[in-house]
Amino acid sequence: MTLSASRHASDDLDARALSTLNHVFGLPGFRGHQEAIIRHVAHGGDCLVLMPTGGGKSLCYQLPALLRDGCGIVVSPLIALMRDQVAGLLEAGVRAAALNSSLSYAEADAIERQLLAGELDLLYVAPERLLTPRCLAMLARAKIALFAIDEAHCVSQWGHDFRPEYVGLSAIAEKFPNVPRIALTATADALTRREISERLGLTDAPCFVSSFDRPNIRYAIVDKQNAPAQLKAFIADKHMGHSGVVYCLSRAKVEDIADTLCKAGIDALPYHAGLPAEIRARNQDRFINEDGVVIVATIAFGMGIDKPDVRFVAHLDLPKSIEAYYQETGRAGRDGKPSDAWMAYGLSDIVQQRRMIDESSGSDAFKRVSMGKLDALVGLCESTACRRTRLLGYFGETALEPQCGNCDNCLSPPKVIDGTVAAQKLLSCAYRTGQRFGAQHLIDVLLGRLTERVGQFGHDKLSVFGIGGEFNEKQWRAVIRQLVSLGHLAPDSEAFGALKLTESSRAVLKGDAQVMLREQTGGRPPRAKSRRGDLVGGAPRESTGDPDLFAALKAWRSEVAKSRGVPAYVVLHDATMDGIAAVRPRSLDELRGIPGIGDKKLEHYGQELLALVNASGS
Structure with missing residues (x-):
């Protein structure tokens, strides 16, 4: 190919990327490193991507898969994540499916035949299934556009959620050397990044690191005194009726806290590995599909949850590391709206975590690294300076300003x-x-x-x-x-x-x-404006547009989601409904301009949405 032809092909690919972004996903433009990553992978390059939760990681492999010939294979660790991603893609008109243990033989066989017939754009597969000889042989017969390894920190023993089944994914590079690979995670320090690159054969690939800052999240860490009472007061004061996640270390504590919250009039459900599978599934589905449900869980919950309107994440026990803390708190505010990361912390947490490390079966090197990570988290908890600055500094990022104005230490500086x-x-x-x-x-x-x-x-x-x-x-x-x-x-x-x-x-x-x-300073921290200009310190605003129209849209969305058997946010995100309530579009063309309204959603819901706008008055 001549240089001129190559440049023309590149320009054409870039134009198709922007067109697909707009028509399929209903988005007007790229954010941060998205465009560079998508261009790199679409042209056949490998890479490692670090991007915070809510930063648009999924688009970095979904869009290149649509631009390249063949089907994109996405390695994903949790069935819940696969299910919600596939539901959202199908709503947008993308041919997507998932292979996991929840399928019958007939269902799995039908999906495999679709793949081999070239009838899929994206296929989600669990790592342990992908590495079976049968699945690898099937993939060798298919046209593969790319491999995306999501939650890539799971491959590292230094990561906060190491999973042995991820280690074998190095086989992808060996068996499919000409297929581009993209590994993605929201959280990894330098040690974890290095191991991800080595284990997945990405040492020569570029690493795209987005800012770890989540300015819409307010960080607060309080002295643990009576944790259940403190949690109830926190929710009652700021988040009654909102969706949230509460993390506890033990199963017994999960059930006790869920029961305590229920008695306080908060719709709370427990989630831990000791519960029967059907109860776990039912509780998770209620949390995903309903508004205002609080899930109380061990850390086994959350990695596969895409719910964008989680308004708070609370910790009643100290996580193991800053990476774990960042990953878990990052499940709040994926839609960009004001949200809280709140933790009650005390001496017993340090003692307990240190004892768990000492008694673990890990090597001396693993224990040293684990202790260092714990010490860094304790340092964040005890810091008298801006928590966000300290958090970003751990990941090697320099904050734009020494004070963020949206953490407890900035809002109420300790003496x-x-x-x-x-x-x-x-x-x-x-x-x-x-x-x-x-x-x-x-x-x-x-x-x-x-x-x-x-x-x-x-x-x-x-x-x-x-x-x-x-x-x-x-x-x-x-x-x-x-x-x-x-x-x-x-x-x-x-x-x-x-x-x-x-x-x-x-x-x-x-x-x-x-x-x-x-x-410690007494009293409640003052309400303040965050760098996003949203009110922080009180309950986040539900909508910036017409509140009556937003309420009508929310009720309509709930009914549609129920009838289609998908989470409400798969139908429309809160941010999209907020845009409709603010703009009040009067035509399909005006509605098409709202971020989140792609061609398929306009086709499916356009007339109903316009009818809701008209019915709400002016």
Whole structure:
């Protein structure tokens, strides 16, 4: 091909990409790196893509698959994710299907025949199924446009959700060397990125890294006191009637919290691996398909959920790493509207996570990396500076401004005090009691409480007994937690709950090191404007357009979704309904200009939507 012909072919492909984006997906233009990624893959290139949840990752493989000859094969880990993606694509007129364990033999056979006949544009496949000899042989007979490996962090042992079945995906590069591969994830630090590239044979491929910033999410981390009561107050104050996800570490806690929320009038459902499969499926379907449902879950929930209108994600237990925290909180506000990431955090969380790492069967190297990741997360929790800046810095990104104006530390800056003397008292107390006791006992000694245990060990006779009267119990707990996060105290892996001194504590006790501590500020943080100009601190606005029309559109969407057996957001996203309510289109041409209205949706729903606009008045 001559240079002129090659340039002409490239221009034609770019023009088709923009046309397909508009006519199929109803979008007026690309965002961020999307255009560069799509062009690269459409021309046959491999790449690794890091893009935050809600940033448009799916389009980066869906669009090239439509531009190239053959069918795009998407490796996806969860049936729920496949189902919702396929439903959305079918609504847009794309020929899509999924091969997973929920299908009967006849259903799977029909899909395989469609693939071999060239009747599919996109096929979603679970990794363990793709790697079977039968599936690989079938793919070898088909015309494949590309391979997309979604949730690619699952391939890395350093990632927050390692899945052994992903490791075998290196076979794709060996068996299909001429088919472009695109690996995608929302979360990966430098170590995880490197392993993804090595394991998937992408070391020579470009890595497209989008900003990790989610400016519509407000981050807040509070001292854990009475977590269930704090959670109820948070939801009642800001998110009654909204969809949300609450993460807990144990199955028992999941059920207790769900029950507590239900008794408080909040529509909450439990989700964990110990529940019968039919109950898990029913609860997940209700969360996806209905408005205002709160799911209380272990971390097993959420990776395959595309629900765009999750208004909050709450953590009642500390995640394992910043990557896990970012991935889980990123499930809030996929539609770009104001949302909350809220966490209640305490000393027991640090002790529990450290103990889990110590007792794990992982190698020493794995434990060191895991401990480092936990320390980074604890540092985020204890930070007195902008949380967003700290979060972005972990992923190697420099924030545009030192303060985001949309996290608790920016909205209500904490006071920092010289806590050296308090630290010396606490460390001395831990030392003189034999480094064998936990936080409560140390606090009892410092406050001069002659409890049965204090008397039993004669700790009321120590010089440190009663020397901590300047602080109350809550304040001493904060001091202990911060000393642990600073590395001056450490949980004893051999004595559950006990706190012992570290090497760095020597300098503190001798007065050679200053200890600055965070002092909690009281009251509720003020309401503020985020960088997106949306109100933050109160309940997010449901719509920027005509509220009556938006309500009518929402009711109509619910009925359509129910009749078609798909989630409501597959019919129309909130942002699209918001656009209709704001513009009030009077013709199909005007409706076609609303982002999210492609050709098929205009054909299916155009007249009904215009009728709703007309019926709502002017």
